[in-house]
Amino acid sequence: MNHPAETAKKPPLLRRIALNPLVWAAACTLAALPGYLTDGGFFSYLMSIIAGALCGMWFVSLTVRMPHPTGAIVHLLAAVALVPALYASIEVVPQLLTPGAPRAIYTGVLFALPPAAGWVWITLLNRVINLLPGKPRVRAPLAWENDGDAVVVRFRAIPMRMRELTLWMVATIVATGAIVTTALIMFSTIVERLGPRMLILALGALFGLPAYLIVTALLRRRSVDAAVRVSRDRMWITAGETTHALRLNQIERLRWGMSSDYARLEVTAPGIDLALLVGIAKQADGLASELPPLPGRTLRLAETEGLEKTTSRRGLVTLSRG
Template identity: 40%
Template sequence: MSETTAPARIVVPLWRRMLFNPVLWGTALLAAATALTLGTQDIDLPQFLLMLVGGWCFGLAFVNATFGMRRNGLVLHLAVAVVLVATMLVVTEYGSRLLDPLPDPVKGVLLVLWMAAIPATGWIVLGLLGRVTDALTRRERKRTPVRVPPEWERDERGDGSFLRFPAIEMRMRELTLSIIGITVFVGLIGVALLVSFGDIVMRFPPRLAIVLMGLVLGLPAYLVLTATLRKRTKECTVAFGNDEIRIRLGDSASVVRFSELEHLRWRCRSEYARIEVRGPGVDLSLFAGLAKAPPGRTAELPVLPRRVFRRLELAGLVVAKSRRDEVITFARAV
């Protein structure tokens, strides 16, 4: 009869547990801050730093403890955060009146605890906001289906596979000129605004002014450009057979044999995801990254099947890849 071996338990050395114990560090730092405060009868920079770091250690220890609870961790976290915030408000309003009748040593100790409670409360509130945000986003992630790229399908002819995706027929040159044109237009508007409202703009720091200009002018211009381009979206089908590539965009169709193919570029990701095809009577550039993707799909292209690489290489095309394999280009060998 075989015996079941219990899993070995990892024993953490005592010195390591003490080294990474925030409660121990917080106690030591606040004790040092209290001793310095009572000894000098004043709060200088060293005491101030000791109180801030010590209070943060206690806040960190409490947040970690609530995250480790199987039950009621969130309830305890919320209750302590509410009590601490309410206490901070009361002490801020009436603290000086409460401390006046007390002896100086007690005042010093309470002052250290008060200063340490500020970073502790801040960390506890931040931890609570993180838990609430994570809970809300987790619920939304469960409701929202995972978006996936378009998938290859088996061709009815039985000689390869095809892909359906929305695309915008546009050359890279046209997109570049559009971006340059809208950038110049926005720049001219920005210059006009700077001339008209120079006194107001000069009051802002340079970095803040740049950010505001980007939000007020650049972001709307980008949204207008993408919305305009997406109106040109059409349904596209690209099929790779045994010896030809078949492309259907809207009502038009094109066929290029691999032996006559001059150029093929395939980019999977980013807004510049696209396919470019050049051959006899065919010169197409179809952007998938800028097109409006259907529900459940991402605006990108899947990786080319391996059989396509082999077929194109047999047809005399040479493949070139970018550093991250984001762009794959097939060109006719000279």
């Protein structure tokens, strides 16, 4: 049973729906259906590609939120299972469908499968790259260091909120989908010669992987040096050249995500509305992009200052006023 305070802190239902990739994938699928029931066309192909990529993004985000190493194992198993699933969807299932509406609708599903599989494979590749020789297999976690009468943790972060990161992903999917759809139409003769299996590999190699690497590089270029210093009843947050100083009793809401791509710091106080993404920023060699837990003394003092603590299933600690 959920704690009343935790339930109250959940985002509004409409906001949770609006930020769910599966909802937008369903909307894109519905928008594409009329075209497939007639003669297909650019818009329907684009909607299917976007829907598939959104489904892949949802699944990968799900594995990231899982505890380590469960998430990585689920990600790997799904990537392997997609190979026979794609083969069956291309070579077996179409033969079982009668011409007309069923086969036309299934065509839309086929256009969605490659980008979904591509997102799963590309992000898995990124996980594998981090395990290659020459890179530390076990990265040391960020840790608090003594700093006089306070403790401090230093890290690299991207000044950005999660919703802005989501918009980056969606914009990338839309742009890449439009390019892929245009290429499929312009080079239809070559596409027919490639065959479906080679086509999936070609789309991933020529469009999916470069888009993922480019966007990741662009986001990481925005990384800044950051630090959080905590004393008995004060907190200093530095991002780039700017330092915000505040008392614990001034904090209206503090979010502290420790692990995975969701590691981040968000703080709201009078005159301060700051968000720092740590999970996707590149740290110094040998350091993991994970924040250490908030000091126990800080949590106890925050509670005495009227801040309620809630912890989500993915380890996001929220301190907020009731």
